[in-house]
Amino acid sequence: MLPVVSSGETETARTMLFEAIDGEPLYEVARTPHVTVHDAVSTAREDGFDALQALPVGTLLDRIATAGQLFVDEGAPAASSTTFCVPFDRYQRSVVKATGLPAGWVRTSAHWLAFGLRHAAESLRAQSPTGALDVYDDPAYTRETDVGLAFTPRVRVLGGMMPSNDPAVYAWPALALAMKIPIVLRPSDRDPLTAIRLARALRGAGVPESAVHVLPGDRSIGETVCRETDHAMTFGTEDAVGSFRTEPSVETYGPGQSIAVLARKPTEQELDSLARGVLRSAGRACYCLTRIVATGECNGDVLAKRLARRVTELSGPTYGSLIDEQATVPGFAPDTAEQVTNAIRRIPGQDVTAAYCEQRLVERDGIARLRPTVFRTDTLVPELPFQFAGVTNRESDAVVPPDGAYLAVVVGSDDLERTLVRSPAIANVYGGRYPASVDLRETHETYLTSFLYRTTTYDPS
Structure with a gap:
């Protein structure tokens, strides 16, 4: 009990x-x-x-x-x-x-x-x-x-x-x-x-x-x-x-709706960082990357293929036991997995990871597994409770998502970094990399003290 x-x-x-x-x-x-x-x-x-x-x-x-x-x-x-x-x-x-x-x-x-x-x-x-x-x-x-x-x-x-x-x-x-x-x-x-x-x-x-x-x-x-x-x-x-x-x-x-914006072709190290952002926390945390935006000199089609390949490589064995300490892919009740799969079917675009791992949904011993998925799409994708991201092309003046984002990663443009820092829709901005860990000295959208404490005037006797 x-x-x-x-x-x-x-x-x-x-x-x-x-x-x-x-x-x-x-x-x-x-x-x-x-x-x-x-x-x-x-x-x-x-x-x-x-x-x-x-x-x-x-x-x-x-x-x-x-x-x-x-x-x-x-x-x-x-x-x-x-x-x-x-x-x-x-x-x-x-x-x-x-x-x-x-x-x-x-x-x-x-x-x-x-x-x-x-x-x-x-x-x-x-x-x-x-x-x-x-x-x-x-x-x-x-x-x-x-x-x-x-x-x-x-x-x-x-x-x-x-x-x-x-x-x-x-x-x-x-x-x-x-x-x-x-x-x-x-x-x-x-x-x-x-x-x-x-x-x-x-x-x-x-x-x-x-x-x-x-x-x-x-x-x-x-x-x-x-x-x-x-x-x-x-x-x-x-x-x-x-x-x-x-x-x-x-x-x-x-939901986090976290985003990465790339103004040029990412290096191998930067690509690793983005892939880990998609896979992090089994894809369920607010800071997991969901929306990948290609702009400027970055080609969305090429980026989607490179990211899909790297996500597949880093995720390792997809359908092993959840109790295995090396497992990286989350499990679902079968009916929940079917609901998520139906949501994916409604997204216009192409599953680029299908070229590297044919079967997305596998059910074993009463547990369903969804392999990590990268879409190439013309729309900003919704957030789903597994390792999922959509790669989209946008003009540089339209990269701020209308519904905001918990976290934004910017690669290849100081001007875009500043644009997102100044945007009230974006909570946290990281230049050139997805953060390796969440630092509690940083804000989580805001500091706790912004609503737990206040500064008052006190002129003691």
Whole structure:
């Protein structure tokens, strides 16, 4: 039984038996009553906020760093907790079965999350107005030697309706906790395991229990969390986040629609970088490249063929076991794979990868696999939950996608780099390369402090 984590761990009368993508029973998970959401938010806003504010930031960061290590430990209990976490390999296997993410990526992502917790101090410094940590304890500081200011919390509790596409996404609410803001999270039903494991690690490391709440339940629980907390984050497809787009107290993340723009023929190293951007995180993260735009001296037909060949080479064996640490291609329940395949059929254009790997969809042992796919098309392709990209030709003055992008890579044009940097539609711009990793010192569309903190005037006596 996966419990509600709020003022201890609680099993509920109403539960849900969840199945793996192959249809096998996987785990039973509690259903949080709506009244518990109200209680958890109230506890976090009052007791949780006060408990975090009373902790020196250095002490809190040490505890969060310990939690990062506990998260990836092979089943050792936290020193101050009576709850044993399951061994890491069992957690990893369960996430693979529940989500279809390859085992190697689950391990990589979990360790990246742990690394982010261990190095949370660097992320907090990057978001501090002074570059130092002391403002999280004593908010007063001066600018221009005589302007008195204060860096103060804007909210007392952060909510989150979390996705299942990547365990590392939990780094962002964990960093909010490091900034002394309590968290109330509704995990995805597809992966409540990561949220519960993280909560146990945080509480076991000595982070106040009143500041950490995980409330599994149906989507309405997540919507209540988002609307009852002072500010919230929600992730997912347009269907998942669209209803919150106009709510100023909810940050929406996704779909990423990340893009690469090439103004000349890419070098072999640059092509490798782009191919890894298509394959990264099993193609399911907001920063995976989906739209590849050829402009200027870059020939779209040639680029599509080169990219398709490199994506096929780098993806390796396509249909092996998801539990194999070397696997790179995600799995799906057969009905989900068919829905994705139908979406592909509606895209006008040519599957260029068909020349290198004939069969796109393979089903074995109740699990469907979709090989990485590169399309040559005249339209900007939609984002799909696997390793998929479309190569399109566009004029240089029309490369900014109308619906924006989380991440843009620009190859071969300083002017285009500046154009995209100045565009309010683009969140992050990388010149000449796809980033090898996501750096928590950088923005994720924006800094957490942009909505968790504010700068006020403070002229002390």
